[in-house]
Amino acid sequence: xxxxxxxxxxxxxxxxxxxxxxxxxxxxxxxxxxxxxxxxxxxxxxxxxxxxxxxxxxxxxxxxxxxxxxxxxxxxxxxxxxxxxxxxxxxxxxxxxxxxxxxxxxxxxxxxxxxxxxxxxxxxxxxxxxxxxxxxx
Amino acid sequence: xxxxxxxxxxxxxxxxxxxxxxxxxxxxxxxxxxxxxxxxxxxxxxxxxxxxxxxxxxxxxxxxxxxxxxxxxxxxxxxxxxxxxxxxxxxxxxxxxxxxxxxxxxxxxxxxxxxxxxxxxxxxxxxxxxxxxxxxx
Amino acid sequence: xxxxxxxxxxxxxxxxxxxxxxxxxxxxxxxxxxxxxxxxxxxxxxxxxxxxxxxxxxxxxxxxxxxxxxxxxxxxxxxxxxxxxxxxxxxxxxxxxxxxxxxxxxxxxxxxxxxxxxxxxxxxxxxxxxxxxxxxx
Numbered sequence: 001x002x003x004x005x006x007x008x009x010x011x012x013x014x015x016x017x018x019x020x021x022x023x024x025x026x027x028x029x030x031x032x033x034x035x036x037x038x039x040x041x042x043x044x045x046x047x048x049x050x051x052x053x054x055x056x057x058x059x060x061x062x063x064x065x066x067x068x069x070x071x072x073x074x075x076x077x078x079x080x081x082x083x084x085x086x087x088x089x090x091x092x093x094x095x096x097x098x099x100x101x102x103x104x105x106x107x108x109x110x111x112x113x114x115x116x117x118x119x120x121x122x123x124x125x126x127x128x129x130x131x132x133x134x135x136x137x
Numbered sequence: 138x139x140x141x142x143x144x145x146x147x148x149x150x151x152x153x154x155x156x157x158x159x160x161x162x163x164x165x166x167x168x169x170x171x172x173x174x175x176x177x178x179x180x181x182x183x184x185x186x187x188x189x190x191x192x193x194x195x196x197x198x199x200x201x202x203x204x205x206x207x208x209x210x211x212x213x214x215x216x217x218x219x220x221x222x223x224x225x226x227x228x229x230x231x232x233x234x235x236x237x238x239x240x241x242x243x244x245x246x247x248x249x250x251x252x253x254x255x256x257x258x259x260x261x262x263x264x265x266x267x268x269x270x271x272x273x274x
Numbered sequence: 275x276x277x278x279x280x281x282x283x284x285x286x287x288x289x290x291x292x293x294x295x296x297x298x299x300x301x302x303x304x305x306x307x308x309x310x311x312x313x314x315x316x317x318x319x320x321x322x323x324x325x326x327x328x329x330x331x332x333x334x335x336x337x338x339x340x341x342x343x344x345x346x347x348x349x350x351x352x353x354x355x356x357x358x359x360x361x362x363x364x365x366x367x368x369x370x371x372x373x374x375x376x377x378x379x380x381x382x383x384x385x386x387x388x389x390x391x392x393x394x395x396x397x398x399x400x401x402x403x404x405x406x407x408x409x410x411x
């Protein structure tokens with residue numbers, strides 16, 4: 001049977017949250033041995049990426065580079081909210097709001113350095129993401 | 138049973154097309170209550186992203202920022218077609234040509250602001266994308 | 275029945291590897307007629323993208339643009355390894371480490387120009403990626 005779990009988190013401004021353990025736990029709870037694991041967040045100024053979980057300062061680099069690429073300018077056309085929000089939408093669209101992992105041997109197939117990171121491109125906010133684990137037919 | 142639908146659209150130059158309603162309709166037509174929904178376009182100068190559907194001018198910001206990041210220069214190595222095409226390939230690869238959504242309660246799980254956008258990085262062109270809805274086993 | 279294959283490759287520095295044929299072969303070997311195909315690499319300085327397979331020089335453009343967007347600077351906060359590694363993590367997170375394709379009629383649904391590319395953002399290295407093909411229930 002498939003398994004769907006919603007996980008809440010509280011972010012700080014442009015925080016990076018390592019959610020690898022939450023994802024691994026959801027896969028274990030699902031009991032699925034072979035299948036797929038889909039992770040999605042339901043926000044437009046946040047993202048889900050895979051990157052090394054080892055280097056916390058590397059996570060700051062990621063946000064810093066995103067800021068350089070898509071600066072929080074005041075001249076976006078964007079009608080609502082703030083310039084942070086306008087830049088956050090673009091960052092979120094580029095980083096992506098979801099990833100799909102392969103499940104094998106009862107575990108999500110992740111490399112030895114790979115972690116799943118929830119990226120806050122605005123914040124601080126109450127956020128959530130969903131983990132769905134589907135067994136093979 | 139799974140459900141596969143191909144949807145055609147006509148784009149203008151660098152147009153952003155909100156296809157959220159088409160995706161929702163395909164999920165409804167599939168009759169799937171719990172499952173996955175995969176959306177893919179089959180082009181190399183277009184993309185499928187998730188962003189806020191509220192702010193039409195924010196969609197222009199997205200294309201403007203993509204143009205700044207990957208300018209339509211004349212010195213790409215790219216052998217064929219036009220500089221628009223060369224830049225479009227890179228934009229498409231970065232934005233991504235597909236997304237996977239979770240289906241629950243007969244609906245695609247999308248946040249209150251999330252829309253599915255077809256991004257034309259060249260155009261005007263005749264385009265298409267596919268929506269596949271797969272029920273849980 | 276689902277099908278899981280791991281494919282090894284040896285990369286050169288910032289090489290682009292067209293793995294479209296390997297993906298097509300895995301789908302054929304799976305015997306799946308209708309389903310999904312998930313392609314993931316398990317590295318944090320590599321990526322999996324879709325782009326035109328026609329233009330080999332366009333693949334060099336992709337790496338060149340990624341270098342311009344995320345330069346191999348010496349002032350990343352990143353604690354471990356090299357500046358190449360620091361930049362590679364960010365490139366990998368942005369390009370993405372996986373894609374999901376629709377399988378129909380026994381084939382991965384790819385456009386006439388679309389290829390699947392393994393992107394080395396560091397290297398040279400021994401690398402691998404996985405292809406999983408899941409039939410519809």
